Amino acid sequence: MGGCPVTTSTTTGPAATTPAYAELARQLTAIGAVKRDLARTLPPHCPPGSAAVLTVLDRHGEMRLGRLAELMAIDISVTSRHVTHVAERGWIERETDPVDGRCRILRLTPTGRALLADLGTRYTRALERALADWSAEDVDVLNTLLARLRSSF
Numbered sequence: 001m002g003g004c005p006v007t008t009s010t011t012t013g014p015a016a017t018t019p020a021y022a023e024l025a026r027q028l029t030a031i032g033a034v035k036r037d038l039a040r041t042l043p044p045h046c047p048p049g050s051a052a053v054l055t056v057l058d059r060h061g062e063m064r065l066g067r068l069a070e071l072m073a074i075d076i077s078v079t080s081r082h083v084t085h086v087a088e089r090g091w092i093e094r095e096t097d098p099v100d101g102r103c104r105i106l107r108l109t110p111t112g113r114a115l116l117a118d119l120g121t122r123y124t125r126a127l128e129r130a131l132a133d134w135s136a137e138d139v140d141v142l143n144t145l146l147a148r149l150r151s152s153f
Helices: 019-039 048-060 065-072 076-088 110-130 136-151
Strands: 092-096 104-108
Touching: 019 110, 048 065, 048 076, 048 092, 048 104, 048 110, 065 076, 065 104, 076 092, 104 110
Parallel strands: none
Antiparallel strands: 092 104
16 A cells, blocks of 8 residues: 555445545555554664564574565565575574575574564564553454454455
């Protein structure tokens, strides 16, 4: 959605956009600002793309570069630059794939896991500060609804 304007249609039928869905589209577009604010909590040596590489490897386990690019939904050349950044810092290792020697298997190192734990703590603290006036029940409802939204796609 990026910065694209969202219009509301009052027509009827399958192509109609109801005001509630138009508002949802606006709210989801605005989530970009939340993500940018959270990214500011990252240490300078770990940009968001690097954090994403570590997160995907943690969540899905070791994999080839092509699979990582697919899971991150970005071009393989961009993924390769992120992988080079994290590998140069010792956060991941790249080993020759025993099945296909032309390929590399990417996996987190203990240093990468430690950094990922730190990043999780930073994100959690930032959310705790930003949502300090929310009730625990409201946070639970948000978590439930966001998980449900993700599973719908």
